[in-house]
Amino acid sequence: MPEYKAPLRDMRFLIDHVFDFHRHYTALGATDASPDMVNAILEEGARFCENVLAPLNRSGDEEGCHFDNGVVTTPAGFKQAFAQYVEGGWHGLAADPTYGGQGLPGSLGLVISEMVGSSNTSWGMYPGLTHGAMSAIHAHGTPAQKQTYLSKLTAGQWTGTMCLTEAHCGTDLGIIKTRAVPAADGSYAITGSKIFISAGEHDMSDNIIHLVLAKLPEAPAGTKGISLFIVPKFLPDAQGEAGERNGVSCGSIEHKMGIKASATCVLNFDGAKGFLIGEPNKGLNCMFTMMNHARLGTGMQGLCLGEASFQGAIQYANDRLQMRSLTGPKAPEKVADPIIVHPDVRRMLLTMKAFNEGNRALTYFTAQWLDTAHLSPDAGARQEAEDVLAFLTPICKAFMTDTGLEVTNHGMQVFGGHGFIREWGMEQLVRDCRIAPIYEGTNGIQALDLLGRKVLGSQGKLLRGFTRIVHKFCAANAGHPQLASYVAQLNELNQQWGELTVKVGMAAMKNPDEVGAASVDYLMYSGYIILGYLWLRMAVVAQSQIDVGGADADYCRGKLATNEFYFKRLLPRTAAHRAAIAAGSDCLMQLPAELFAL
Template sequence: MPDYKAPLRDMRFLLDEVFDFPASYAAIGADDATPDMVGAILEEGAKFCEQVLAPLNRSGDEEECQFDNGVVTTPRGFKEAFAQYVEGGWMGLAADPAYGGQGLPHSLGLLISEMIGASNTSWGMYPGLTHGAMSAIHAHGSEEQKQIYLTRMTEGRWTGTMCLTEAHCGTDLGIIKTRAVPQADGSYAISGSKIFISAGEHDMSENIVHLVLAKLPDAPAGTRGISLFIVPKFLPGADGSVGDRNAVSCGSIEHKMGIKASATCVINFDSATGYLIGEANKGLNCMFTMMNHARLGTGMQGLCLGEASYQGAVKYAGERLQMRALTGPKAPDKPADPIIVHPDVRRMLLTMKAFNEGNRALAYFTAQLIDQAHAAASAEQRAEAEDLLALLTPICKAFMTETGLEATNLGMQVFGGHGFIREWGMEQLVRDCRIAPIYEGTNGIQALDLLGRKVLGSQGKLLRGFTRIVHKFCEAQAEHPQLKAQVAQLAGLNKQWGELTQKIGLAAMKNPDEVGAASMDYLMYAGYVILAYFWLRMALVAQDKLAAGSDEAAFYQAKLATCDFYFKRLLPRTAAHLAAAEAGSDCLMSLPAEHFAL
């Protein structure tokens, strides 16, 4: 398994030089998040991830979770690592101080999540799902629920889950069968079965708080009839301690391709006691708080695993000797040259590097928007941040996981035959990453959400909120002496993005299938254009630093070289996505379904 080193220099580049997080924190009143404090948090988080979590990554994959008569045991070291995480106060880093949290900006929590996911994705699922459950309870729970559940989840004594999927339905939540029957004491009897529940049962905390979608007896049909309930594994005692066991059980765990050390459970509710969150029949709105949190977290997994794979690949490429460079020996004292001298290996490494660093910029920009949506000074600023988040969330989830999977595949390819061997650890990163385009709403669903709901559904309003940012940037940098050609390229694509949207919208008015036919290529087109914008922002900073005579010239020159590679080798993929998105639905829908059979 490759050694993991947190990319702190690149993280600080984005925080301090590209996005000016110190000024952003000051603007939202996050006075405790000083540069020194942020630096200390990142350093300590890096140590925990490098020294505690990373060494458990391969062993966790080998051991997997064990299931015995409803009891799930996590791999050796996982429980102890979680206890250390809790002891360090990491669970409450960005949590509300009213419930025991430290109240630091949400973006800081996301930065720590990046390091956790890159060092041990499976382990990171346990606190990750808990943070998502906490966000839903904080946004929609009653004060009593917050005092009981958030306080203990912030402490790390209790963990959380999200229970949506059932065996007969995945994305189509309107047809769930789990039922909630009102009880005389104001609680509800929850009956049903949920599948694919990450961290649904384990041995790392004293209680597990399930957030469960269910339908009341008189609920309207479809998604309008879904309610959300808190269903704890153990009922809270009068003093908030762990009380009697609830009628919640784990029926089995799944045997999976990847993330094997994360318990993916079948959870059964047999008239279990549950408590309504928010309004009856408004549960999907409540759950979207958690789902959006999870979708951003899943997008981060693409970045995390791509980063881990790159670190392994670039080290191997510098050591593995194979053949001589086409332009003559580069290591004449050795029997062959390291493979990093070969153009095709460079192509793979630069593709990984360009995606990782571009996706990190997208993720950090999105993290900054989360802070602004929660705490910006004016309602107008908060609404603007919410609109941008609505547009970018499906792109983060889908584009970052598609390109993250490509990066992990390339990392394995750099190793050649050794990449296919388990002991090297590269194939695990591919297996772990493969679920990311699938869960928390498949990437096809994210594409439909982006094009159908966010872009066309807002009549282009949400899209214009971002394309205006790009347009203003391109106008300001149109005559930049080193970057003007790339700025012009981005400006053209940004304009083309609007034209493509209009063309699909007009076609969809005649045939709604046009949205589904174009959506995935539309999302990927959007992702490539967005990363081009962030690469130019990074390149602009790098040019300024070099012009000022920075003593880190190599770091900034690498940014410029990677930006150049991105524009010349990766951004041209937009042409193929454009052509496919404009091709229409006929070539997809004209073949009768029965003709697909052999």
Template sequence: MPEYKAPLRDIRFVSHELLEMDRHYAQLPGVEEATPDLVDAILEEGARFAEKELAPLNRVGDTEGCRWEEGAVKTPAGFKEAYAAYVEGGWPSLAHEPELGGQGLPESLGIIINELVGTANWAWSMYPGLSHGAMNTLEAHGSEEQKQTYLSKLIEGSWTGTMCLTEAHCGTDLGLLRTRAEPAEDGSYRITGTKIFISAGDHDMAENIVHIVLARLPDAPAGTKGISLFVVPKFNVQADGSLGERNGVSCGSIEHKMGIHGNATCVMNFDGARGFLIGPPNKGLNCMFTFMNTARIGTALQGLAHAELSYQGSLAYARERLQMRSLNGPKAPEQPADPIIVHPDVRRMLFTQKAFAEGGRMLAYFAAQQVDKAKHAADSDAREEAEQLLALLTPIAKAFMTETGFEAANLGLQVFGGHGYISEWGMEQNVRDSRIAMLYEGTTGIQALDLLGRKVLMTQGETLKRFTKIVHKFCQQAGEDPALQPFVEPLAAVNKEWGELTMKIGMAAMKDRDEVGAASVDYLMYSGYVVLAYFWARSAEVALRKLAEGTDEEAFYRAKVATATFYFKRLLPRTRALAVTMTAGADNLMQLEAEAF
């Protein structure tokens, strides 16, 4: 298994030097306590916990998996103890309100910690990870009684949370769901139905599990307009806050999966389980989007996590593995062969992983910065700007980062050659674990429809313009520096083309709505490459400035410039093909009758 080492130097580069998080925190009401010294101390301790407590359990979770015994789930050896240490360290409460037991630190800092935890052991990280979505949903839409009853315990970490949406007959199309919610005389509801693919649906790591469940009231209208949201605990909670009898919810089985074996993916049966309405009746999907958006940013981190773990593993191997000689002559004449890192194709694979991991980190942290602003900014215009940027970037981050994370994981395996296919190295586990990220919380195709259809075309491009203006302003400011021309000129060109392609697709869609679906995935991937190009150009600007000023970390900053150069020369040109395919029209996809396939 690759030995995970938290990339603290790059994390500090992105947060302190690129995004100026220190200044960002100082300007936000309510998070002023996030001083540089405190942030660094939290990062150091988070890195230690990830490296020492969680990383050693990554392969354990894969080989042992979870066990279903008489309706209950047993987690792999060490998982329960690691969770107890996580709670004792106060990690669940990091970015939540102090009045409910939280530490009141910014959400962006919590997202950085989630990266460390997730890269060390993604399957384990999903247990507390789902809880954050449940917390955010209750915080935004729960009653005061629900917050006191459930939210405080979730923040404390003694309870965990889940998101129960999917049913066997309906995946993304939630309008088809059948789970029922019957009103009871005491004001509660009786929830009946079966949910599938419920991550962390049952386990032995916490006292109670709080399920956030979508269901239909008896008089609900059909479709998505008739969905309500409920909180359903595994154990009923008594008036004094203590746990009462077992509720009518149980794990019917756990799925046998391709990867993330250490996390229990459950079939959950609700048999008249006692639940309580969250938010207004028939507005459950609106409320659930709070959870889903949290989960989508978390899933974007999964793409980053698998790219980073793959890069670390394959880089270490490429430095040690001896095979063939460099085409330009021996680089290690004292050895029987050269390390494979000297070969151009191995460099291509390493650079690609590095560019996606470090570029994804920039995008994820920038999105996290917008989460802070949307929640804490004193100015309403600043909050609105942040919310609009998040609306655009969330589907891009979720889909693009998971697609490129899977690509990076496969490249990492490829660097190992045949050894990568063997379990003991851990690279094939990383590939298997990464594959789910493109499926759950909305597939790449669903994210692409959301981006192009809802976020861009339905706003007449206004949401897109909020980001393209940022890129345009950067290009104007940086364009005067000759050293930045290799980055600024191609960035300005694709930024301009992004708007032109959007208009072209929009015009075609006015005649045939299938044009949106035909273009959407290519459009999203194009968007992702442009977004990362902006961050790599900014990264190059910072690195070149540091080198010009003089630094004792010359190798680090030269690597930034080299990776930015690789990105612009080798990865950004993928937009050329995407520009062609996204405008190829729907006719070539729809011309064949379904029966003729």
């Protein structure tokens, strides 16, 4: 199994130089997040993830979760690791101090989440789902609900879930069958079944708080008739502790390709007592608070697993001896050269490095906008941040997971046949990553959301808001002595982005299928441009560090070389996506469904 080491140097490069988190925090009044505090959190977070979580990753995959008559037991060490996580204060790092949290910016919490996900993705699902539930209750719960649930969730005594999917419907939530019948005491009786519920049952906390989508009697049809309910596993007693068992039970757990140590449950609600959160029939709006948090977290899984895979691949490529370099021996004292000398291995490693570091920049960039949306005292700044986040969220989820899966595949390929063998750990990373493009809204759905709702649905407003950011950057760096050609390349693509969008919009006015036909290619096209912008931001900083004689010149030269690789080898993929978009929907839709049969 690859030995995970938190990439602190790259994290600090982004935090200290590219995005200047410290100035950002000061501007938002987050003065507790001082440079010394941030550095201490990075060091201690790395230590916990490297020494506690990473050693449980393979054993958790081998053992999986155990199911016995409705009781789920997590793999050996998981419960103890969660207790250490809670005791160390990590669970409440970015939570509201009113309910026992430390109140540090969410962006800092996401940096720790990256370390957690890279060291042990399955384990990270348990606190990750809880953070999402906390965000929904914090945004939409009543004062009494917040007081009852948030302190326990923040303390890690209780954990949380989100319960959307049913056996007959996944994305199409408008046809859910779970029902909520009003009771005389103001609660609701929840009846129905939910599937694919991550962390729906386990032994790591005293109580599990389920956020459940259900329909009230005589609710409007479709998504306009969905409400959201808090349904605890154990009902809080008069003292706010876990009391009487509620009518919710785990019917089974799934046997999965990956993330085997994360309990994926079937939950049955049999007249379970639930409490409405938010307004009746507005549950989907409330749940999206949680889902947007989850979608960024899911996108990060592509980065996390890609990072773990790269760390294994780079070590192996330096150690494995195979053949001689085409340009002559590079290690003449050995029987063969290390495979890192071969161009095709370099292609895979540089692709992994370019996507990982680019996706890390995208995560931290997005996290800063999240901070602004939550903390800025300026209403205009908060609205701008919300617009940017609405645009970026589906791209983060889909682009980062698709490229993360590509990265883990490359990592396994670098190992050759050994990559296919379990003991090396590389195949687990592929298996664990494969779910990420599927859950929290498939990447096809994310693409429809981006193009149909966010871009065309806003008449291009959200896209223009982002292209202006890129345009300003290009204008400011057009004359850069070393990077001007890359700036010009990015500027041209930025202009084409708007022109391409207009063409898709015009075609969609004549045939709505054009949106569905173009959406995935449009999202990937957008993702490559965004990463190009972020890579150039990193390159500009790296070049300036070299110019002033910075202490880490070799690291910065590595950044510049990877930027060159990205612009010459990966960014040109936009041309293929643009051509596919231009091909339209006819070639997809003209074949009758019956002719797909054998």
